Structures are given as structure tokens and as C-alpha cells.
Amino acid sequence: MYYIVFLTQATYYSNLLYFKFIQMRKLIFLLVGTLVLILSFTTCRSTRDMKFFQNMADHELTRLAVKPTEYLIKPDDNLYIDIQSMNPEVDQLINPSKASQYGTQSNYGDLPGQYLNGYQVNDKGMIRLPMIGEVSVADKTEEGAKIAIQQKADEYLKNAMVKVKILTYQISILGEVRNPGVYHNYNKSVTILDAISMANGTSDYASLRKVLVIRPTPKGNKSFRLDLTNKEMLTSEAYYLLPNDVVYIEPDKYKNFGLNSTTFFMGVSAITTFILVLTYIGTRGPL
Numbered sequence: 001m002y003y004i005v006f007l008t009q010a011t012y013y014s015n016l017l018y019f020k021f022i023q024m025r026k027l028i029f030l031l032v033g034t035l036v037l038i039l040s041f042t043t044c045r046s047t048r049d050m051k052f053f054q055n056m057a058d059h060e061l062t063r064l065a066v067k068p069t070e071y072l073i074k075p076d077d078n079l080y081i082d083i084q085s086m087n088p089e090v091d092q093l094i095n096p097s098k099a100s101q102y103g104t105q106s107n108y109g110d111l112p113g114q115y116l117n118g119y120q121v122n123d124k125g126m127i128r129l130p131m132i133g134e135v136s137v138a139d140k141t142e143e144g145a146k147i148a149i150q151q152k153a154d155e156y157l158k159n160a161m162v163k164v165k166i167l168t169y170q171i172s173i174l175g176e177v178r179n180p181g182v183y184h185n186y187n188k189s190v191t192i193l194d195a196i197s198m199a200n201g202t203s204d205y206a207s208l209r210k211v212l213v214i215r216p217t218p219k220g221n222k223s224f225r226l227d228l229t230n231k232e233m234l235t236s237e238a239y240y241l242l243p244n245d246v247v248y249i250e251p252d253k254y255k256n257f258g259l260n261s262t263t264f265f266m267g268v269s270a271i272t273t274f275i276l277v278l279t280y281i282g283t284r285g286p287l
Contacts, residue, residue, distance in 0.1 A: 055231055071142070073138055079119045079127065080164070081095075087157075094129065125137065132152050135148055171245050176207070177249055178200040190241050191241065192228075195241055211227070213241070215245050
């Protein structure tokens, strides 16, 4: 008698657990399926988000930004200065780096050579030239520095010819580009698009709507926000870059999932395995 009662109660509880398991299994499948579906919609990036100038029509003429005021030389800038006269011996004294048997290209062809052979502007905004002495070049354009040095050279040399070039024309490109780093460029009309091209383009996680340009000025750093998907970016003051500008391209909202996708799918795999085990056990049915 007791055995029959015990067996009846065991069968009852076994059936109850089985039906609860069936309900729990359906709920788990529903939750996992819903989660995967939501993530599929919220983490899939459209190719539209990766297109430049989305509102630009075919054959459209777009006004470009006015080129910024030419860069003004400041302390710590490095200059290439070449002074030619009618006397070759005097030329070698004024331009000692040119006296090298390897020539100008070897002396200035790389960054260490530019550092060693260039003329660095001191804290007072001056450079010191052999035979000529100190010349003030700070707060002058490249052409303005050339005129100042030419006037000083004319006091000592006959029919002198002066050439001045800024060597420290560098741009830092950070964030979501394929090759971030510091790039040296001597084109005075370099644009934000040129800078991105030098870095081999944007990465798959770049937010083209969130590009930051930081520009050093005498009063401090000035920032610009650019939207590369909008053609109005071409009229921005920061479209043309200046020496020592910093370009930062922010990551988009999908990068976090992309970096953690392995962990997420491992979690889903563990849950799926757990469900399969429960399913195998549940197929044995009630007692």
C-alpha cells in the first residue's frame, strides 16, 4: 500500500517537473532567439554609414573653403635655408651642410638629417646663420622669412639668392584610420581628405560623422568638428590643414560589439549547449 502511494507521488512530481522543463525550454529558446535577433539589427552597420559626401548630387558644383592664412613660423620650428652667392667658397662657409660630399638630398632626405642640418628657431624667434648672424623669423610666413634673410644677406654678400623652406610640416592622424601616426607633408594645400589618404583610409569602425581637428594657435588649441558624410564639410575652416594639426577620427557605436563579439558568441554557444543537454534529458519523457 505504501509502495503504491510512493510510486504515485513520484510519478506526479516527475510529470510536474517534465512539464515545467518543457515550459522553461521554450522560454529559453525564445529569450536566446530574441537576443540574437535584436543584436543582429542593432549591430549590423549599413554601408551608407561608410560613404563620404552622402548629400552630394552628380555633377554638382560645391564651394570650397577659403584657404587658411599661411602658416607663421614659431619657436622650435626647423627651417631649410640655402644662400647662394657669386663666390663658391663663401657659399660653403654660409652653407656648411652643402660642403658635404653627399649633397643636399643626403643631408635633408630624412628626419635625422633635417634635424641635424636644419636651422631651429630659438625661444626668441631667431636663427643664427654663419657669417650673417642672427635673423628674426618668428611670426613670419615662409616668404616673409626669406625676405628678412635676404635683406640681412645683402649686407654681406653681393647678388645673394636665398631659399627658405619649413621642414616641420607634420600632421598627426589618430583614431579609426588604417595607419595612424605622424605624417610629414610639404604641400601647403593639404586637406583633411589628403591626410586620411596618407593614413591609407578609414577603418571599418570609423565614424565619419565624428571627426575632430585640433589646431595649435598662439592663444591655445582650437578644435573643429567635421562631418565627412556632409558636403558642407568642404567649406569648413579645418578642411585645409596646417602644420602640427591633429586629426582624430572617433570610433562608431558598433566597435564595442565588434571587439566583444567573440565573448558574446561563446556565451551563446554555452547556453545552446546547456539547452541541448536539457533537451536530451527531457526526451526521456515522464515516468
